[in-house]
Amino acid sequence: MKLFSLIENEVIKMIAKKRLMFVLAILIVLISVFAYGQNQTLIRTKAQLSQRLGITATNDWRKLAGQQLIDMKNRLDSPYMDQKSQASTRVRMEQLQYNLDNNINPLEQSAAKFTTKFMEQSIFLFLPLLIIMLAADMVSGESSSGTIKLLLVRNVPRWKILLSKYLTLIILEVMVVIFAFVLSALISGFFFGFGGWLAPVATGFKVLAGKLDSSSVLNVPQWQYSLMVYSLAFFVSFVVGSISLMISILVKSTAASIGIIMSTLVAGNFISYFLSDWKITRYMFMVNLRLTDYLSGSFQPIEGMNMIFSITVLLGWAIAAVVISFVYFTKQDILA
């Protein structure tokens, strides 16, 4: 039962530090800006369509989709296109065709669609940054302020102190993901209406050796697809949180630990582009964060990577981080 009190302590500290409020504020601002921008783009696209082609996006979208299909087919024939973009173009064509076949208007926006899209765009950088804000000073903050001394001279074993911090972090991760979901569904609802949760979504496209494999395509309702996206988001938060906490333990200064984990993450975003031939990069956690892209099949960072591979790699990193954290935390001498 003591563990519960310890977790309570950690939560009180987190709230008093105003970290959680800060994360929430960032989420609200960013989602609002993002939703507003989406809305503007949508209005402009519709205006352009009616101006140039004389069609309205709501009624004559089939005509437009047909045009887009032809465009993409032409582009595929171009000799300058590399294999990777060929594959993703094929996926997009397949999705568009699917939309046509099932009478799903891709131009229509909804809160459900926005909510899903928001997390798909956040999962590899924005969401991890929010988690880092919470995790990176959980231990290093106590080391640099000296309060770690007060914490570790109680009649509580060290592993229990760390476990309480770790569990608190997981609770916060769940909260951040839930807040991201609720806030984007609410805020975007004001722009696009609150519906769209039952609309069908095609998922399961795969690219095998540069060829599109549509044998395992599934038709799921939007809410279910959203749920999958946000579950993956939680998994990513958990992995990034575990690694951040480890760095927070190993590096005694908060600034240094935030710096290390952030630069690693940002580096991960271009490593997959520049070093995609270098096989070892696929075992780095930061190039495996775009899990949601496997759902839509639109993106493949490095040839040969798939959902199972990425999840395994990420899980490996998380387990290693937790083991290192606990061993180091329970054994270290507190000198400062």
Added chain:
Amino acid sequence: MSNTAVLELTDLWKTIKGKEIVKGVNLTLYPSQIFGFLGPNGAGKTTTIRMIVGLIKPTKGSVTICGHSVAHDFVKALSNVGCIIESPDMYKYLTGMENLLQFAAMDKTISQQRIKDVVEMVGLQHRVNDKVSTYSLGMRQRLGIAQAIMSKPKLLILDEPTNGLDPAGMTEFRNLIRKLAYEEGMTVFVSSHLLLEIQQMCDVVSIIKQGSVIKTINVQDILHDDRIEWQVDDPENAIALLKKHWNIEAVQLKKNTISANLSQNPLDKINELFIREGIALTYCSTKQNTLEDLFLDLTEGDEIV
């Protein structure tokens, strides 16, 4: 013996990065004792204290608190300890009370009433609901003591506790420590560089230098060991007279000053003798031995502050 000891350090060693910081410290503390731990900077005081509370693992040797080994039975051993290690670092973004509640939550034996009592004991009742970031160093020191004594520990460890206290606060603090030791039966372990503080507060003092305890003494013993200083025109003769008549070993301090321990011999008779023998006595005073003299003597004038 070991059953009644509150704290027992046995041949404690610590090597950090190839440097021997603590070299074989042995100490035994008994209930209701106020123990002073003195030493120049870098002598290994803080490292020793950190080993006692388990923040640092000893390279060799053991720490036993109330019969429980810190290395093997950390939780039981630390149940008997309250401490401030170096500066009283608190969560600055919480109030004093919130800080205390954090630590109370980690030990279920602490009641709400006890927290209230402790706050009053250290005199923080008017500021306890303010954020610690607004506290002065003295107030943070008081809060530090409050969290340390909250669980009614058998062993209270205070590392440089009077840092930042004003003279009135120091007197108050001294009285509080005495009260805790004699009324609540706590054994108090104080490390300080303020010699006068230790002298006024402690029963037993250990002096540590370069990682080893070089002397453990009863404070009362030094304080009662009174010395007399005379200023005379013929010091050699005076020393000879003291030796001849009273068997007192006197030393010449300065050109005309001699000093000796009287140990029960009558000063008036000695002075009478000096005058009778034609020695011009211009000045005579008793000089109490202080811990400082001893300390400087033992540490050979090393920097102490």
